[in-house]
Structures are given as structure tokens and as C-alpha cells.
Amino acid sequence: MYNIQFSENALIDLEYFRKFDQKIILAGIEQNLNHQPSTQTKNRKPLRSNDLAKWELRIEQNRIFYDVLEEAKIVDVVAIGRKEHNKLFIRGEEVKL
Secondary structure, eight states: OOOOEEEEHHHHHHHHHHHHEEEEHHHHHHHHHSSSSOOSSSEOOOOOSSOOOSSEEEETEEEEEEEEETTTTTEEEEEEEEEEETEEHHHHHHEEE
């Protein structure tokens, strides 16, 4: 079982969502990242090299970006955004990966 930690930026990102969406996001993180967070699934995939994170988790239109520290059994959530069509928004700003 992995410990899930949120960066300060990820917590700020989470505040940009409605309470209803925050609950869905947090439940999805808990369900999908506690066990085998570095195993690719339908909703979890490794990302191409970028400055944000190594992994992405999809929960509906929401995207959770995280890194896995295997030795320490820690999942570090670094950013949370929303995908609209082909654009990613974090804190209301469009981000290019």
C-alpha cells in the first residue's frame, strides 16, 4: 500500500474545483493510487517526458498528475487539472505538456 501525499500546488489546484468535484477527485485518487500506482491501466498512463509529472490519472474530465517514489512507497500528487476537448486547464489557465 502506498502513502499519497499532495504538493502545495496540488492542494491549491484542488481548491479551483467545486466541492462535488473535489469529492470525486479525492475518491478516485484513493481508489486508483493506493495499490500499484505505476502500473498502466485504462485510466492511468505514463507520460512522455515533461516538466510536470511522470504519470497521469484520468477521473472523468479531470487529470491528476503524479510521481511515484517506489522505494519509499509514496505517490506524490503534483498537479490537478481539467481537460476540455484537447486543452488542459490548471487553475483556469491553459497548460501545454
